[in-house]
Amino acid sequence: MMLDNLLDPVVLCFVVGVAAGVLKSDLQFPEQLYEGLSIYLLFSIGLKGGIELSRAAPGEVFLPALATVALGVVIPLVAYFLLRRLGRFDRPNAAAIAAHYGSVSAVTYAVVIAYLVRIGQSYESYVTVLLVVLEIPAIALGILIARLGSSTGGVKWGALLHEVFLDKSVYLLVSGLMVGYFSGFERSEAVAPLFFGLFKGALALFLLEMGIIASRRLEGLRHAGFFLVMFAMAMPLISGALGTVAGLLSGLSLGGTTVLATLAASASYIAAPAAMRIAVPKANPTFYLTAALGITFPFNILAGIPIYHAMARFAHSIGG
Amino acid sequence: MTLAHRKLVTIITESALENLLVKDLEKFGVSGYTITDVRGEGARGKRKGDWDQNRTICLITICSSDLAHVILDHLAAVYFEDYAVVAYLSDVEVHRGNKF
Numbered sequence: 001m002m003l004d005n006l007l008d009p010v011v012l013c014f015v016v017g018v019a020a021g022v023l024k025s026d027l028q029f030p031e032q033l034y035e036g037l038s039i040y041l042l043f044s045i046g047l048k049g050g051i052e053l054s055r056a057a058p059g060e061v062f063l064p065a066l067a068t069v070a071l072g073v074v075i076p077l078v079a080y081f082l083l084r085r086l087g088r089f090d091r092p093n094a095a096a097i098a099a100h101y102g103s104v105s106a107v108t109y110a111v112v113i114a115y116l117v118r119i120g121q122s123y124e125s126y127v128t129v130l131l132v133v134l135e136i137p138a139i140a141l142g143i144l145i146a147r148l149g150s151s152t153g154g155v156k157w158g159a160l161l162h163e164v165f166l167d168k169s170v171y172l173l174v175s176g177l178m179v180g181y182f183s184g185f186e187r188s189e190a191v192a193p194l195f196f197g198l199f200k201g202a203l204a205l206f207l208l209e210m211g212i213i214a215s216r217r218l219e220g221l222r223h224a225g226f227f228l229v230m231f232a233m234a235m236p237l238i239s240g241a242l243g244t245v246a247g248l249l250s251g252l253s254l255g256g257t258t259v260l261a262t263l264a265a266s267a268s269y270i271a272a273p274a275a276m277r278i279a280v281p282k283a284n285p286t287f288y289l290t291a292a293l294g295i296t297f298p299f300n301i302l303a304g305i306p307i308y309h310a311m312a313r314f315a316h317s318i319g320g
Numbered sequence: 321m322t323l324a325h326r327k328l329v330t331i332i333t334e335s336a337l338e339n340l341l342v343k344d345l346e347k348f349g350v351s352g353y354t355i356t357d358v359r360g361e362g363a364r365g366k367r368k369g370d371w372d373q374n375r376t377i378c379l380i381t382i383c384s385s386d387l388a389h390v391i392l393d394h395l396a397a398v399y400f401e402d403y404a405v406v407a408y409l410s411d412v413e414v415h416r417g418n419k420f
Binding site (some may be wrong): 103269273274277278281284285289 | 373
């Protein structure tokens with residue numbers, strides 16, 4: 001199962017991207033292509049979720065969404081505690097890293113969806129909503145924890161909330177959701193070839209670039225230290241297990257539970273770093289970027305997803 | 321034609337600070353500014369500019385010597401400690417001195 005996952009073209013693209021970085025190839029995507037692909041991917045993800053949401057029974061989403069908010073609060077608290085007590089990180093760094101692990105990576109979400117589609121596992125398609133729901137609370141919580149211990153002035157919450165809620169990735173996901181929800185299945189058919197037909201190919205290309213970017217973050221490994229490297233692989237397993245429990249308790253199917261576990265296990269590297277750099281300047285970006293992007297992201301893509309699927313299967317076999 | 325003496329303020333920093341810096345400069349009353357994307361390497365590592373969190377900007381503005389020193393002091397007090405910032409002043413001569 002693990003090897004099968006590694007042979008998926010999307011995952012292989014990531015591997016050759018990492019190799020390009022490690023081997024110091026001069027391959028580099030133009031900034032506009034990276035931006036363009038991420039806009040396309042995020043909007044597609046939102047759109048697909050919105051269309052599915054328009055076909056879901058109202059109220060069906062409520063319980064899983066509630067469980068997701070709980071995850072968004074519990075995961076950063078667990079991460080913060082581990083980083084402070086075992087890792088001896090100071091408050092700003094622990095809070096900033098915890099925020100990254102509580103928030104989500106939309107690309108990891110896209111890869112788990114591709115994984116489920118490939119193995120023919122059905123899932124509740126409205127799980128995109130959970131992706132959006134999980135993105136925000138941890139970032140706000142991380143900033144709050146970091147600021148509680150600092151004496152330097154109050155937080156400009158207005159500007160900060162604007163930054164977080166209108167961050168381009170959140171905005172694209174939410175606007176995609178709304179466009180999909182209101183236009184519905186039939187009216188969206190005309191845009192389907194672009195947004196859904198080409199999705200996996202675009203994702204593969206994007207993962208190639210993500211491989212290059214992730215490999216560059218590995219330069220930070222020697223500054224990050226042994227504990228952080230271990231944390232970046234252990235934390236997704238802990239959050240994945242928490243996500244599995246949350247999925248099972250809130251009544252998600254096996255596929256839906258796998259998605260929620262993966263969302264819980266993923267670490268943000270777009271919205272969270274941007275917010276932390278401004279809101280928690282004392283936190284060193286080398287730590288959170290190396291952990292979230294250099295280690296956890298590759299870990300989830302290469303090994304994590306089949307593990308979370310196995311966790312969800314195990315949970316459903318004893319609990320469902 | 322006589323040219324007026326002014327200061328050119330050059331700030332090279334993380335793109336994350338762009339909005340904050342622009343707000344600061346507007347508050348100080350500069351008449352305009354120019355921002356370009358750049359890349360390079362400094363004390364805080366290589367900044368290749370290959371993705372969002374690794375982009376670097378160069379912000380320049382021309383203003384009076386007094387204002388330039390106010391800006392530089394402000395940068396030193398607020399940003400130098402936690403962010404990758406290089407900022408310096410240089411002498412320039414301009415037409416239309418009343419514009420700057």
